Amino acid sequence: MKKQEGLIRSVLYKNLMEDYTPFPLDKKLAVKWAAGLNVPRGGRVIIYTSYMYQMASVFKSYEKYVPTLGSLGKSRILASIGSRFIKPSDEDVERSVKILQNIYRMVSRVKADVGYLYEEEPYSGSLLYELGFLDEFKEYGRKVLQFFREKGVEEIITVDPHTTNTLANLKKYINFDIPFRNYISMIGTVKGSGKFVMHDSCLYSRFLDMYDTVRDKAKSAGIELIEDPTVTGKGVGFCCGGPVGPLNDELSNNIARARAAALKSVYENVLVACPLCYVNLEPYCNVRDLAEVIE
Amino acid sequence: MNWVELISMVSAGNYNEVESILREYPYIVELADHLREQKMKVIENLGTYVDITMRNVEKLGGHAYLAKNKDDARKIAGEIVGENKTVVFSKTNAAYEVGLREYLESRHNEVWETDLGEYLVQISKGWPTHIVAPALDMTREDAAKAVRKIDPSINENSKVEDIVAAVRKFLMTKYVKADVGITGANAVAADSGAIALVENEGNIRIDTVMPQVHISITGIDKIVPTLRDAMDEVMVQAAYAGIYPPTYINVTAGPSSTADIELKRVSPATGPKDFHLILLDDGRMDASQNPDLKEALLCIKCGRCYFSCPIYRILGKDWVSTKSPYNGPTGVMWNYITNKDPWPASYCVHSGGCKEVCPMKINIPEVIKYIKYMGSKNL
Incomplete structure (x- = not known):
């Protein structure tokens, strides 16, 4: 565990400081969603994906990739080769395209001229924060803030809980002063359907005070949510296992399996609002993302 | 019944019991x-x-x-x-x-x-x-x-x-x-x-x-x-x-x-x-003088945070014990205070249920984040 943590820190820090990404990734896949919509490049207000939906399956398997990433060293050529085999499946890419396009459409209905940084978009640094590498997190956060400033970004719209929580902590630690909002709390009237048990994102519900925000949005769209206080209550609805994945994949999967079993005891279809919750729970239950069932 | 099934059942039971007590005796x-x-x-x-x-x-x-x-x-x-x-x-x-x-x-x-x-x-x-x-x-x-x-x-x-x-x-x-x-x-x-x-x-x-x-x-x-x-x-x-x-x-x-x-x-x-x-x-006196750690000393050892923790619910006593009698989220804090051991904190998935159910309103994830950080300085 200790050795794995040390390796992750060095790989992660090196990649982020050199290239603003946690691992060599195929950016063509990451920006595919925006190309199809003619989203403006850059701008005062941007949608900030932080690669979370696009690369969720890679984040989940970070433990597996770390030794390879570590061995790639500083060679750009090797990193480029790495990005070809460390990538999500076609199916995952298509799913993320649909989700991000839907989020963008919903956001665009209430906010005009929302841009995107495409290949230049920096990763937020969530992994550094969540693994406790606070010195590196602050250092990288300053770099990200400076980058956004140079790009003239004045407002950020986030699409996932990890990035939202990371910006909240950058605000706390380094006075990240660019205003940000999560898409769920800003979109207007949306329509949706289906009956689900909600698996809350830990960060939305217990760190960003959005337990009710997410539920209210789903319910107002017409989605029926089945609740059981011992499974979906704010204090007991626990993690999908994702955050420990980079360190211990088996433990992460065991948590996901237990969580899925608890959710299935309430209802067969599970609703999430986080790309990492989706990839962790998906092997064990029928799961959809909120952005797949509202529009 | 295996550990995961057992602790799921016990956790749900504890949740219902405590909620019922708090409804019946609101002065608590x-x-x-x-x-x-x-x-x-x-x-x-x-x-x-x-x-x-x-x-x-x-x-x-x-x-x-x-x-x-x-x-x-x-x-x-x-x-x-x-x-x-x-x-x-x-x-x-x-x-x-x-x-x-x-x-x-x-x-x-x-x-x-x-x-x-x-x-x-x-x-x-x-x-x-x-x-x-x-x-x-x-x-x-x-x-x-x-x-x-x-x-x-x-x-x-x-x-x-x-x-x-x-x-x-x-x-x-x-x-x-x-x-x-x-x-x-x-x-x-x-x-x-x-x-x-x-x-x-x-x-x-x-x-x-x-x-x-x-x-x-x-x-x-x-x-x-x-x-x-x-x-x-x-x-x-x-x-x-x-x-x-x-x-x-x-x-x-x-x-x-x-x-x-x-x-x-x-x-x-x-x-x-x-x-x-x-x-x-x-280690308690030192902890009382550490602004990042002192809140842990508020713990009254009711053990409720254990039930809300995904890691405890999978690992049970294999998490912090047998290094310490304290396990679960509070155990991560207490194992650090009393044994200066930061490593169990690495497993924390910041699920956050611990702080929601804590009667002393200890921001346990924040304390654990500090412990993780202290561990990371020794990698």
Whole structure:
């Protein structure tokens, strides 16, 4: 565990400081969603994906990739080769395209001229924060803030809980002063359907005070949510296992399996609002993302 | 039923029970809020409160000691107990923390845990799984197998009642010959030197009055300003542990005493002739002076955060134990305070349920994040 943590820190820090990404990734896949919509490049207000939906399956398997990433060293050529085999499946890419396009459409209905940084978009640094590498997190956060400033970004719209929580902590630690909002709390009237048990994102519900925000949005769209206080209550609805994945994949999967079993005891279809919750729970239950069932 | 299924069932049960208690006894939440304020006053000025507490214990005719670390605590207790004695223990985490039972046994004393769960752990040569329910991972069959060692009439088909009766019968033979009773303390009142203990089995009541010597060993974090606060703490602890009202609340203020003749208070009377309070530091004083860590000292060890934690619900005692009697989210904090071990924090998935269910409103994920950070500095 200790050795794995040390390796992750060095790989992660090196990649982020050199290239603003946690691992060599195929950016063509990451920006595919925006190309199809003619989203403006850059701008005062941007949608900030932080690669979370696009690369969720890679984040989940970070433990597996770390030794390879570590061995790639500083060679750009090797990193480029790495990005070809460390990538999500076609199916995952298509799913993320649909989700991000839907989020963008919903956001665009209430906010005009929302841009995107495409290949230049920096990763937020969530992994550094969540693994406790606070010195590196602050250092990288300053770099990200400076980058956004140079790009003239004045407002950020986030699409996932990890990035939202990371910006909240950058605000706390380094006075990240660019205003940000999560898409769920800003979109207007949306329509949706289906009956689900909600698996809350830990960060939305217990760190960003959005337990009710997410539920209210789903319910107002017409989605029926089945609740059981011992499974979906704010204090007991626990993690999908994702955050420990980079360190211990088996433990992460065991948590996901237990969580899925608890959710299935309430209802067969599970609703999430986080790309990492989706990839962790998906092997064990029928799961959809909120952005797949509202529009 | 495997561990994950068992703990899921127990967690749901605890959640329902505590919610029901809080609905039925709404004053508990007010007590908890007030208790947090009172405990914070002590944490901010821990050294002074330790002095006041020790002075007041002595004033009652008791003996008070400040043990700086585990070694110190073992030596102090060892000198009081001596050798070749029979010692009955009630469940005490501080004693586990310093390895007191093993130490006393090594000095040729016969030592018995008297809390049923702790007794089962002892005779199984195991380690506590949960801070309030040490034998949480044992099924009826496991308990029967363990108890069969002391009562051959117990077998895998024995009812829970029969297993409990067998333990009761065995422990009664130890109580009557016990020289020393060792307990913890849920709270220690600085203003009076009194300790408060909460329980359901009745073993603590016996441990504290039948042997002629009573030793209480507890952390300095258990000090509260007044006896009223101490009573609040035991009530809040019991409620959030899911058993309210508790069957027994015990207050011990010095050795046994009487004022039946001319209203003059004298000691001893029927109960113990000696009362010793060992206050354990073992990293707590340092923690009280660390702004990132001091909130952990508010913990009243109700064990509710264990149930909300995904890692505990998968790993159980394989997470922090057997390095520490403290497990689960609070155990990560307490293992760091008492053992300077940051590594269990690496597993924390910042699920955040722990802070939601904590009666003391400790921001446990924030404290654990700091511990993770301290660990990362040594990678």
